[in-house]
Amino acid sequence: MRTVDAAGLSIGDDHPTRIMGVLNVSKESPYKPSVYNDPGAAAEYVDEALIEEGADIVDVGLESANKRLDVLSAEDELDRLDTAIETIQSVSGDAVFSIETRYHEVAEAALDRGFDMVNDICGFADPEMPRVCEEYDVAVAKMASPPDLERPGAVEDVDWSARRADGRERSGSYADDIYEALSLNGFTDKTIVDPAFGGWSEAKTLDDDRETFRRLREFRGHGRPILVSINRKNFLRDLAGRDTERALPVSLAATAMAVERGAHVVRTHDVAETRDAAIVGDAFTPARLRDEEAGVEELDARTPAEVRRHLDRIGAPADIDHAARATTRVFELSGLTERDRATLTAPPVGAGFAPGSETGAGVLYGTPAALRSVVREVDGSERLQAALAGIEDALEDAE
Numbered sequence: 001m002r003t004v005d006a007a008g009l010s011i012g013d014d015h016p017t018r019i020m021g022v023l024n025v026s027k028e029s030p031y032k033p034s035v036y037n038d039p040g041a042a043a044e045y046v047d048e049a050l051i052e053e054g055a056d057i058v059d060v061g062l063e064s065a066n067k068r069l070d071v072l073s074a075e076d077e078l079d080r081l082d083t084a085i086e087t088i089q090s091v092s093g094d095a096v097f098s099i100e101t102r103y104h105e106v107a108e109a110a111l112d113r114g115f116d117m118v119n120d121i122c123g124f125a126d127p128e129m130p131r132v133c134e135e136y137d138v139a140v141a142k143m144a145s146p147p148d149l150e151r152p153g154a155v156e157d158v159d160w161s162a163r164r165a166d167g168r169e170r171s172g173s174y175a176d177d178i179y180e181a182l183s184l185n186g187f188t189d190k191t192i193v194d195p196a197f198g199g200w201s202e203a204k205t206l207d208d209d210r211e212t213f214r215r216l217r218e219f220r221g222h223g224r225p226i227l228v229s230i231n232r233k234n235f236l237r238d239l240a241g242r243d244t245e246r247a248l249p250v251s252l253a254a255t256a257m258a259v260e261r262g263a264h265v266v267r268t269h270d271v272a273e274t275r276d277a278a279i280v281g282d283a284f285t286p287a288r289l290r291d292e293e294a295g296v297e298e299l300d301a302r303t304p305a306e307v308r309r310h311l312d313r314i315g316a317p318a319d320i321d322h323a324a325r326a327t328t329r330v331f332e333l334s335g336l337t338e339r340d341r342a343t344l345t346a347p348p349v350g351a352g353f354a355p356g357s358e359t360g361a362g363v364l365y366g367t368p369a370a371l372r373s374v375v376r377e378v379d380g381s382e383r384l385q386a387a388l389a390g391i392e393d394a395l396e397d398a399e
Helices: 039-051 074-090 104-112 129-135 174-183 206-214 216-222 234-240 248-260 271-283 304-314 338-344 368-377 382-397
Strands: 004-006 009-011 018-024 057-061 096-101 117-120 140-143 191-194 265-268 329-333 351-355 362-366
Touching: 018 039, 018 271, 039 057, 039 074, 057 074, 074 096, 074 104, 096 104, 104 117, 104 129, 117 129, 129 140, 174 206, 174 216, 206 216, 206 234, 206 248, 216 304, 234 248, 248 265, 248 271, 265 271, 329 382, 338 351, 338 362, 351 368, 362 368, 368 382
Parallel strands: 018 057, 018 265, 057 096, 096 117, 117 140, 140 191
Antiparallel strands: 004 009, 329 362, 351 362
């Protein structure tokens, strides 16, 4: 996992989760407490509600990305840039300033006038955006999106399978489409990936966002820091039956989970609370070996699907199912007969069975490939066969 330097702020596994606070100079933006068109009032908000509360990055939006609103042109965004520039020039606190845009012209103008990084909500749909970010040597958050400047995040009706380099068929999974969208048009050396949570199109469902969140660790397969924007999002509010005003608790719960699953930057309107949730997530994220000098890094990959992302990234051969051999699952069994326990003490290579002192108990463990061999080869009691069938289903679910 590479570390990205954003104007002196290090973003990556070896550093605390970074908090990105939000300021909008767009009157259309739905979250009104963050919307300002007066530079003085905006600067006061940034100092008091964002930086003093713990924001490392301030993301300034020039327009709302709401799919129901007309898309502003680059010229329209540039007309609003003056307010953003005056604001950051009036801020007294210290933060990295990010410009949220889809246009390279706007990014370039903002970087020329004091901004430090770019938040591209159209995922390099503007082919000149990577060039600008590379020439200015700045960090850029790249949100998953189709190659269309007018449809940020609406990836569901693009046939990403036709763009796959490995030739695999499309799985039909929204999360897979998001993963492929992030690969489109490549990366800069300082790219941060954003899996595009939220209602970017009418076709996208809450379950699509939940699937992407469940599989967030897979996005580490790109080898780049991850930004998540989940604050008060519908896919979380719906779980608890909360409206936007009462959705902070579910956002904070998800923030801690996202950090443990690999998020490095959390974009939020609720800076102080989100910072606390991220601290909890950081504290309970397991330590992993990472030694650049020795050339070794322990991957945060716990399922075959997560391992497969890393294998794809390094171009590992696909003729051997290394992903199924690289992960281990552990299952406790009970109610086994003595014959069952005797049969399991000599499982296929890659699996093991530890009988417990309690009658009928034991722990079966191994790689998914080895456990599938156990399912195929072991003939036991009806209870054991039912347990093995359940294990097989669990292995399929992890794929």
